[in-house]
């Protein structure tokens with residue numbers, strides 16, 4: 474599939490801080506590409522370099538075949554950047570914001586299709602500040618897509634939205650993807666990364682730690698475990714069993730999670746010990762991790778799969 478963004482060995486320093494360190498990845502046309510990582514991981518710096526808002530120190534970046542530093546004006550007509558709601562004047566009506574932003578782009582025409590998709594027709598005469606968080610996000614999304622960009626950059630698109638509004642936002646973003654727009658999204662919500670994104674890059678300390686489809690990322694061995702409840706099973710026995718990677722014990726709920734290379738043989742030994750020691754086990758489950766688990770795994774120093 475055609476690559477619309479390619480990043481090779483990108484690095485950026487702020488004084489002694491290495492914000493981005495030898496980062497390489499590419500984004501394919503028509504995908505929703507997520508960038509996740511803890512605070513300070515280098516997500517914003519990376520995105521702003523792609524948007525032409527920041528200069529890189531080293532490496533190669535091509536967005537739609539253009540160098541964002543040198544061809545920023547040309548690129549601006551082909552990419553959309555969602556601004557934070559705070560950057561819109563409070564006493565501006567929705568239609569005024571749309572006219573203003575429409576005039577910034579070369580096309581200078583209003584994309585009625587996006588206004589319809591976002592259901593904004595009935596909000597056109599409302600003041601931006603009077604809208605709920607969900608509607609404000611819709612307006613900022615409309616402003617970023619008025620010129621029908623090839624690539625849309627979204628920074629935390631569902632930040633502060635309730636679960637219903639968040640799902641509606643995902644559905645709108647998917648519709649834009651289905652119409653051919655490539656979407657690059659940064660998020661702190663692992664659920665968003667898992668449910669919305671076609672592929673996810675996990676960045677930590679400016680470095681790429683993992684990159685794949687979300688369901689393939691969570692197939693990583695570190696995120697598979699068994700869990701069970703027991704008031705009396707000695708955790709030390711578990712820790713001493715062969716090929717055990719990690720044991721977590723929540724004493725409040727008597728829940729034990731066991732991460733192991735081979736969950737089947739680990740379970741066999743576990744039940745054998747329980748039988749011999751007369752320990753009581755309930756709620757035994759094979760669990761498949763989530764991106765949350767994988768995230769924590771990398772934060773705890775786990776290596777790239």
Ligand SMILES: Nc1ncnc2c1ncn2[C@@H]1O[C@H](COP(=O)(O)OP(=O)(O)OP(=O)(O)O)[C@@H](O)[C@H]1O
Nearest residue numbers: 487490491492510511512513514515516517518519
């Ligand atoms: N203008 C700047 N001057 C100095 N240091 C900066 C600047 N911008 C970012 N940094 C530092 O660079 C590192 C990466 O920051 P960046 O904002 O890119 O991370 P992030 O992943 O977007 O974080 P967050 O999720 O908190 O927004 C951090 O250590 C940050 O403190």
